[in-house]
Amino acid sequence: MTNYRLKKWFDFGIILTVFFAMFAISTMAVTTWDGSVEWTGQGSDSMKCEYVGEDGRTADGWMHWIFNQAGDVTDAELKLGGSGFGTYAPTKVLQKVYHFMTPYFDIDELEATIFFKGTHDGNFVLSDYCPGTEKEELTVSKTVNTTFNRTHDWSIAKSVDKDAFYLFVDGSGDGKATWKVDVTYLGFVDADHNVSGTIKIENTGDLDALITKIEDVLGGEAIDVDCGEITFPYLLVKDAILNCTYDEDGKFTGNNVVTVTTEKDVYDDTVAIVWGDPENDVNATVVVKDESDLFGLKTLDTLNAYDYEKDDVIPFTYDKDFLWETYGKDLCGTHEYGNTATIYGDDDVVLDYATADVAVYVQCFVYETAFAKAATGSTCFLQDGFSRWGWTNKITVPGYYEMPLIAGAGQCMGGTVVGTVKVSFIGNLIVVNYELDAMYDLDETHVYAGKGKYPVMKVGRRDVETVAPGQYYIEKSLSGEIYVIAHAVVGLPDPSFGP
Structure with missing residues (x-):
């Protein structure tokens, strides 16, 4: 099994080594040591994890080295090999005792060497160490977003x-x-169902975690998960977050279960599939x-x-x-x-x-010619040689007279009584009123009143009698026997109207 905590320290060691190499090159000087001391296993039984948190001792593990009774040593550095690596400068020097702090490496295969300037007659020992108190832990959470359209x-x-x-x-x-x-x-029809969401994998533990696979089961059906361009196995370092997504068409029911498998453990999260309100209603x-x-x-x-x-x-x-x-x-x-x-x-x-x-x-009106006809003293125009019908009415004495108004009486025969013409002849004043019965429409009126039986019009030099309504007039200062012609154009309801 790969020790990924070691890998982290390995990365750190490479960086430190490169740094010192670059520093050496930049100063154009090479350190020359006077001597060296090999570690022979002293202190390999000094595991003291209860010291975690003290003086640079971190939960991910450490090794505390002491180079003591240093005589007249003026400078020193620690190099690790075997299961370890890196070159380390002293973290502190107290009364000629050099202290070194390094990451934890497997003691069984570890090699350590002190290089120094000056002379040395003391000890080189592993004072205390701890492989680390850390554990792997992933926090997995997911979202389930449902959408559909309703029509x-x-x-x-x-x-x-x-x-x-x-x-x-x-x-x-x-x-x-x-x-x-x-x-x-x-009613309505629901369509275009879709389930989508995110999967968040957060390294909340103490160690880097090697993820070997991610499985997502939606409503009992395995679906694809998109985590970008990464490949598995994938190293999720401590405190890092891996975000993935999924997107599936269809109406799924039940739960959405995601399972994340590492080389050490299995983590999961379950969320119910809930269909809420439609996205488009x-x-x-x-x-x-x-x-x-x-x-x-x-x-x-x-x-x-x-x-x-x-x-x-x-x-x-x-x-x-x-x-x-x-x-x-x-x-x-x-x-x-x-x-x-x-x-x-x-x-x-x-x-x-x-x-x-x-x-x-x-219903429309059908318009007909109408004339008043007195009960007595009336003469049809035709009797006096005119070519149109109608009546002239003789009034022998002043007074009030009522005459029926007759429409459509061709040849002065038949016709329809559509109303009454009332004539008031008092003194030398004559007044003619038309009163139509209901359902009839009075469109035009023409009145002649005079001493002669018919009105007279000039034709050339001659005076000629006429019955044309447009030539009617009322003479002034009438008295004695007179004639009255009352003409009208009257609308009668169209007899052909109806369903």
Whole structure:
């Protein structure tokens, strides 16, 4: 078995020898000795390990030599051979007694010689020694770092209880749409498991330790250990630290056990494999947004996966009233409203989406010509040779008159009563008001009131009667028998509208 404490002293001896050699060369002088004394084994039974700590005596061992009764010796040095090595100067000289301290070497094979200047008639003896009180001890520790990635999965569904509305002018198609959004938490998947860590081997003993192998077993499976560029056997000197690492993919369970073997002993450390929180928790928090042509972009909620169990459903509802009066005649026609609910995960990545669109059909008006027709005294334009229909109404005396307003009565026949024209003829002032029934829209009005049966317009040099509404007027200072023509353009709900 190799004595590595000896090796350390050997390294020290080489350094000391080289130092003295270099010193000698640098001074360009060579020491010449007058004599020498060989050690003959005196004191080989003087082991005194209880002296450790006294006057340079260290726990790793020592040899204390004495060269005494030195006569007129003026200088001396100690050289070791055999199992020892090195050249040593005195550590102290007291009353002509030279003391030398050297490392411990195997006494059985040790050779020692004193070289001196002057004359000598005394003794050369090994005063005390100790092979050392040191022991080998390694402290082994390791870390176990677990990492994995977790990905959460979500889905979304969306519906509307009524996806089409026909809004009639009379309000009979008005209604409410209710949307429902269901977000389902589908659970998670763990992947990319990895176990890594460090192995720290610290020489906390008194001796250098020769490590022959390092074994690491992860969850019952032997794995590789990376200690850098070293090779085994590896000498870990006292107080030194060797750091190694390991890195393995896979989901291991149980314990991680490292074993360090030296030429003297076996050391180990055991750490449980614990899987904690994921390193990357993908889509653990999601945002549910709803975007539509009706409401714009709205956030319904922010959801955390750890608030739910697998297959839990998180519902959302909202509604909207659809009324004809909201649209009116100006917005009649077809309106299609897109409506999409979306789940956004990490970095606003779309995880899922669902749509539930609504179509709204708004009844329009169909516009017709309408004229007032008095119960008595009315004459159809056609009877007087005009090519369009309508009525002129004779009022014989001042007063209040009400006439039905009739739309779409081609040839002065049939038609639809859409309201009432009220005529107030008091004094020489005439006032005409239109009052439409519900569901009808009054778009234009033209009124003629005059002494003649029809209004007159200039055609060249001639005055020509006309029934064109754009030529109607009200004469001033009317009295006696007069005629009134009340024209309108009236909107009727489109009869072809409906599902």
